[in-house]
Amino acid sequence: MHNSMLNKLDQLQNRISEIETLLVDSETVKDIDKYTLLNKEFAELKPIVDKFNEYNQVIKIIEDANEILETEDEDLKALAQEEIRNAEDKPEKLEKELKLMLLPKDSADDGSAYLEIRAGAGGDEASIFAGDLFRMYTRLSERVGWNMEVIDIKQSEQGGLKEVVAKLEGKGVFKVLKFESGVHRVQRVPETESQGRIHTSTCTVAILPEVEEVQDINIDKNDLRVDTFRASGAGGQHVNKTDSAVRLTHIPTGIVVECQDGRSQHKNKDKALSLLAAKLKQQEIDSQQESIASERKILVGTGDRSEKIRTYNFPQGRMTDHRIKLTQHNLDQIMDGDIKTICDALLAENQLAMLSQLESE
Numbered sequence: 001m002h003n004s005m006l007n008k009l010d011q012l013q014n015r016i017s018e019i020e021t022l023l024v025d026s027e028t029v030k031d032i033d034k035y036t037l038l039n040k041e042f043a044e045l046k047p048i049v050d051k052f053n054e055y056n057q058v059i060k061i062i063e064d065a066n067e068i069l070e071t072e073d074e075d076l077k078a079l080a081q082e083e084i085r086n087a088e089d090k091p092e093k094l095e096k097e098l099k100l101m102l103l104p105k106d107s108a109d110d111g112s113a114y115l116e117i118r119a120g121a122g123g124d125e126a127s128i129f130a131g132d133l134f135r136m137y138t139r140l141s142e143r144v145g146w147n148m149e150v151i152d153i154k155q156s157e158q159g160g161l162k163e164v165v166a167k168l169e170g171k172g173v174f175k176v177l178k179f180e181s182g183v184h185r186v187q188r189v190p191e192t193e194s195q196g197r198i199h200t201s202t203c204t205v206a207i208l209p210e211v212e213e214v215q216d217i218n219i220d221k222n223d224l225r226v227d228t229f230r231a232s233g234a235g236g237q238h239v240n241k242t243d244s245a246v247r248l249t250h251i252p253t254g255i256v257v258e259c260q261d262g263r264s265q266h267k268n269k270d271k272a273l274s275l276l277a278a279k280l281k282q283q284e285i286d287s288q289q290e291s292i293a294s295e296r297k298i299l300v301g302t303g304d305r306s307e308k309i310r311t312y313n314f315p316q317g318r319m320t321d322h323r324i325k326l327t328q329h330n331l332d333q334i335m336d337g338d339i340k341t342i343c344d345a346l347l348a349e350n351q352l353a354m355l356s357q358l359e360s361e
Contacts, residue, residue, distance in 0.1 A: 001055075001095050008102065009052045016042065016049045048101045055094040061087050103354050108209030109175035114278050115207060118163045119156070120183065122201025127160030129186040129312075130203045132335060134164050137177075139337025146170035151271055152258045165257075165275065167210070174209040179323075179346040181207045182309030189315065198315060202308065208278040217277040225249040226269070231260035248272045255279050324349045 019042045022028045028035055061083055068080035117133050119126035141148045147169040154162040168177070185202050193199065211217055231245040245260030246268040257279065259272040310321045317331045319342075326345055328334065334342070 012045055013049050016045050051094060051098055051101060055098060058087050058090045099355055100351060103351060110172055111174055112169040112210040113174040113177055113207050114275055115166045115168055118204045120202035120204050124158040125190050125199050126201040126203055127156035127158060127162055129201050131160040133184060133203055134161055136335050136337055140339055141168055143337050146173055151275060152260055176343045177207045180205050185308040185311045187311060187313045208282050211277040211281050217280050223251050225251060228265060244268060246272050248276055250276060
């Protein structure tokens with residue numbers, strides 16, 4: 001194990017001891033905010049320190065066994081050799097686990113997220129595919145127990161979706177879905193195609209982490225234009241007879257968000273503000289990390305075919321994720337929301353890339 005890693009783990013051990021002392025201090029107990037923060041830090045650090053203690057115990061077992069091998073006692077030497085055989089693979093395994101645990105955490109990973117799907121190139125087929133993707137993520141939400149709330153939806157005349165924005169609430173939503181952002185491409189024969197030709201269409205998916213406290217994002221009310229209008233469903237039918245739907249335009253950035261799901265104008269405005277805060281936060285992150293955009297593997301595009309991250313080939317029943325060269329031949333199950341393994345594979349690949357970078361520093 002590298003000295004830098006050992007030093008880091010030693011520091012965490014010392015910090016855990018320090019926190020344990022503070023948590024039983026009467027002054028800390030009186031300060032609820034401080035006590036809560038310390039408890040949260042303790043919960044984050046303890047699994048790492050426990051794993052490090054396990055690593056140290058294994059190293060000591062191997063060291064003690066090697067010392068016994070230097071003695072003349074044949075029975076003890078046989079036991080020592082058995083100890084070494086049982087433990088020799090463990091240090092490498094535990095070291096890898098520790099490296100993963102020490103990787104920088106994305107503070108948004110544990111939280112909820114917004115899902116945006118927009119039909120791109122391909123006309124009606126793109127809108128139909130946008131509807132298919134929305135169903136895929138809806139089914140995933142049902143499978144893993146997340147709550148989905150539609151914020152805004154614009155349907156197409158062919159029964160598909162031009163655009164949909166939804167909030168997915170649950171633990172670890174953003175961590176699972178953050179690599180879904182990008183252009184998704186579909187290849188299939190449309191129902192209206194009489195010649196049986198395969199058409200290619202695209203949709204853009206964006207995943208935005210929820211901002212826990214909207215107040216943390218400085219949104220000047222003077223920078224907002226607020227428009228209200230009647231929420232409408234398919235075919236232009238009015239969902240209600242009041243101007244409850246809300247459109248917010250952030251004048252400095254030109255970002256526009258809408259919410260027309262609820263019947264309360266006040267609630268719709270709150271939801272729209274929360275979505276706007278998420279978009280502004282993401283814009284801030286993007287500008288800060290533009291230089292390492294390729295490492296983030298998050299490519300939110302405009303629906304252009306050249307930026308594809310994944311292809312869904314219906315004639316062959318195949319899905320290919322182009323970033324990690326992953327191909328699966330269970331397209332029916334994937335479109336029914338069985339994409340957790342794909343999300344996990346993207347996450348694992350990203351962790352390996354981060355580990356490689358960490359080890360090269």
